[in-house]
Amino acid sequence: MLNTICLPLGMARDEIVKMDELIKERIRVSKGSTLYHQGDISEAVYGLRSGSLKTQIQDAQGQTQITGFLLPGEILGLDGLMDNIQVSHAIALEDSEVCVIRLDEMDRLAPRIPVLQTQLRRLMSKEINRSHSLLLALGSRRSEQRVAAFLLNLSQRFQSLGYSPTAFILRMSREEIGNFLGLTLETVSRLLSRFAHDGILQVRHREVHILDLHALQVLAGTDCE
Amino acid sequence: MLNTICLPLGMARDEIVKMDELIKERIRVSKGSTLYHQGDISEAVYGLRSGSLKTQIQDAQGQTQITGFLLPGEILGLDGLMDNIQVSHAIALEDSEVCVIRLDEMDRLAPRIPVLQTQLRRLMSKEINRSHSLLLALGSRRSEQRVAAFLLNLSQRFQSLGYSPTAFILRMSREEIGNFLGLTLETVSRLLSRFAHDGILQVRHREVHILDLHALQVLAGTDCE
DNA sequence: CGATCAATTGAGCCGTCTCAATTTGGGTGG
């Protein structure tokens, strides 16, 4: 039930077998519907098995901020463990499936499988780092760099999933990309057009072909030195 | 050794007593010096007992982003638990003191004090939420709102520490505030001057007196509806 | 009492947003 997908990254095989006890439920989330809402009781975290989702927070004025786009193998719900209340919405960008990792189950198994706590800790720390990197991007990079870095980030994640790093489909709209990166949808669109015009990539609707990965890295400012 | 400061927030008294085993070391960090560097081995998290610090990350190009200003009672080092390597610098804004919470000690005590893991989990989730809120601010608020919200945030934290919420000293420079908020130091300075000119607060160097807290909340967009 | 660094304030510019028009594609019903 876990395959290599859900939580394990870097765990020994026998530990993974034991962990199967942890996963008793899977949930299908159809495109556009929510896995959980801000304000819901949070009793679990979720491992994305297939599809993709976005998570977004909403403030008192209704302003929203997308905090992440999730691909298979990634975990969501880590931000809801403070008071066991979800502080974000999780919305499917396409028909998706998650496995449910209940926290009470986790605590029950923890004495027998100590690595479980360590693993969760690592994942949460990773999420903190991811947010901090995003802060760096929003705080000090210009639009061009943000969009380039965004594409590269997707590219790398697709690659580590075994998909092509240079040809993929954006499951999110220009507006969602803009919201995520702190830009308007028009700016995102213009930049994609410009990148295409400069021969760095091809864009047809939501289909992206990266032609010159190195040029993109230079734009993003992540190539070397 | 813990007082009520280090990790406990919301723990039963007897559990706190047991937790004292956890804290075997304190570290003094003098103004301007670092508690840890990016790249250091990370074997602990730190509870701030007194003083204040900033944490900042640095990318390959040397660009830095301050990810947080820490006040007493708050925890740092949560971002270094992924591979046990620090991914940020922690630098003291004034002479400070932290207590060291070793992770191996924590894991050793975990079976006897199960609430320990829960507590760490909550703190990490809180840090994720804090970053996400910051993302919302950097992504969709204008400079005026960011600075107002920044002051209000400090105000609330000082208040919950038992200090005045309307009179406090900024331990960080305008440049550091600007970096944190994704603004230039000039913009921060101008806004503080403007707030002062509008009678919302008084600023003398790093000394802030908030005169009209409600007006500040309106500016920040966090007062109501 | 000078030296140095932090902060303030001003002027002008640039990047991104806003507003608006147009194109494109996908889905639906006649």
Place this chain on the structure above:
DNA sequence: CCACCCAAATTGAGACGGCTCAATTGATCG
């Protein structure tokens, strides 16, 4: 199957917020 409709995306023109560069003041410390 075609025509229509709606949402998403593209592209343009103009405005504005925050940045850059620069000069000045103020504080701190030897």
